[in-house]
Amino acid sequence: METFKHIIDTIQATQNITYEQLDYVLTHIDEEKAEYLYQKARQVSEPIFHKAVYLRGLIEFTNICKNDCYYCGIRCSNSNAERYRLTKEQILSCCEIGAKLGFKTFVLQGGEDPYYTDDKICDIVRSIKNAYPDCAVTLSIGEKSYESYKKFYDAGADRYLLRHETANEEHYAQLHPANLSGAHRKQCLRDLKAIGFQIGCGIMVGTPGQTIRHIYEDFAFMKELQPHMIGIGPFIPHKDTPFRNEPMGSVPLTIHLLALLRLVFPKALLPATTALGTADPLGREKGILAGANVMMPNLSPVNVREKYMLYDGKICTGDEAAECHRCMELRVQKIGYHVEDSRGDHPDFVL
Ligand code: SAM
Secondary structure, three states: OHHHHHHHHHHHHHOOOOHHHHHHHHHHOOHHHHHHHHHHHHHHHHHHHOOEEEEOEEEEEEOOOOOOOOOOOOOOOOOOOOOOEOOHHHHHHHHHHHHHHOOOEEEEEEOOOOOOOHHHHHHHHHHHHHHOOOOEEEEEOOOOOHHHHHHHHHHOOOEEEOOOEOOOHHHHHHHOOOOOOHHHHHHHHHHHHHHOOEEEEEEEEOOOOOOHHHHHHHHHHHHHHOOOEEEEEEOOOOOOOOOOOOOOOOHHHHHHHHHHHHHHOOOOEOEOOHHHHHHOOOHHHHHHOOOOOEEOOEOOOHHHHOOOOOOOOOOOOOOOHHHHHHHHHHHHHHOOOEEEOOOOOOOOOOO
């Protein structure tokens, strides 16, 4: 226990992690040691975030995707997926419902759907910002050119989420077809940051072939990138993908990593993801108690929820937006935290 504690204390003090430290922590951790780690993560998080959990209203506006990622249920070659797109009016009515519930951030997420040209995205962003000027708009629509990202930013988009999935090129190639590269995805993140977006990167935990060395490389990449937000959740297989028979990522490992991320990136926004809540009914609460501070209730119309099926068993597909919002509020309160109705920008970000 003493060695473990010493390593955790060093990670906290240096806000950095070596491969040897990561390997030691992940291979020696047990319940008692995990509690020490989580307690440290809370100790780092509380003076900065004061037990606040920020809510983001998630609008899954298209499940049409030109990519064929091996893990993803909306990959283009899944002919069983029933495809949909939301109109601008439908997106705006999701925002209207969200604004009434108190959301100050809307996250527009979708597959890489060529129907939504840059002009269409900019028009949607402008319309949301006109209607809700005090709200932040986050885009999560995949890999685009620097010029496209710049147009989105100039139209008023504030943030961009693009998980890098894995920092290791060979591992990236195990998860994606040859037309996609980790190097390009990383470049997109650097472009987004240079343009001025608050950016979110992240990984799935437990994807086929993932090793502790890969996870260390993720930490190293993120140390260099300094993202504002880091989204991690367990990989969950989807029945209509090449990874259908692969095992689900570990919930405890995801929680340990959230806590380590909190020690290395004290001010980062760390979501307790839907995948974590799908893999374990109390996964999101456990995530918050290990340093996570963001939740993303679903604002998509209920009739499309089941169609945005990235993995099997995805939760919250039947609840109306208001129910989702209330449910998150209660879950957060139950563990002694509170949801905060603010934009929830990164602490170093000045408007
Ligand atoms: N198209 C955009 C992009 O590429 O960033 C956003 C949508 S994409 C479906 C959002 C995220 O879902 C991915 O970055 C991936 O990490 C996650 N995801 C996809 N399939 C998953 C699975 N089977 N298990 C867990 N997470 C998954």
